[in-house]
Amino acid sequence: MQIREIVEKINSLKGDLTYWEALLHEVQNDCQHDYVKVDYYKTCLKCQKTESLYY
Ligand SMILES: [Zn+2]
Numbered sequence: 001m002q003i004r005e006i007v008e009k010i011n012s013l014k015g016d017l018t019y020w021e022a023l024l025h026e027v028q029n030d031c032q033h034d035y036v037k038v039d040y041y042k043t044c045l046k047c048q049k050t051e052s053l054y055y
Contacts, residue, residue: 031047043050 028044028047028049031044031049033044033049034046035042035044035051037053040053041050042053
């Protein structure tokens with residue numbers, strides 16, 4: 001595998017990551033959260049959004 005191919009693959013995956021992260025945030029922003037408490041965190045059953053219970 002050539003370096004150029006590797007760099008192109010990395011850039012492609014970064015683009016995908018940005019896309020999926022944006023989509024996840026969009027879904028989580030729209031979610032009517034249904035949290036369940038797990039240890040020191042609460043996780044939404046619908047969108048998997050996790051928040052610490054310590055602030
Ligand atoms: Zn949610």
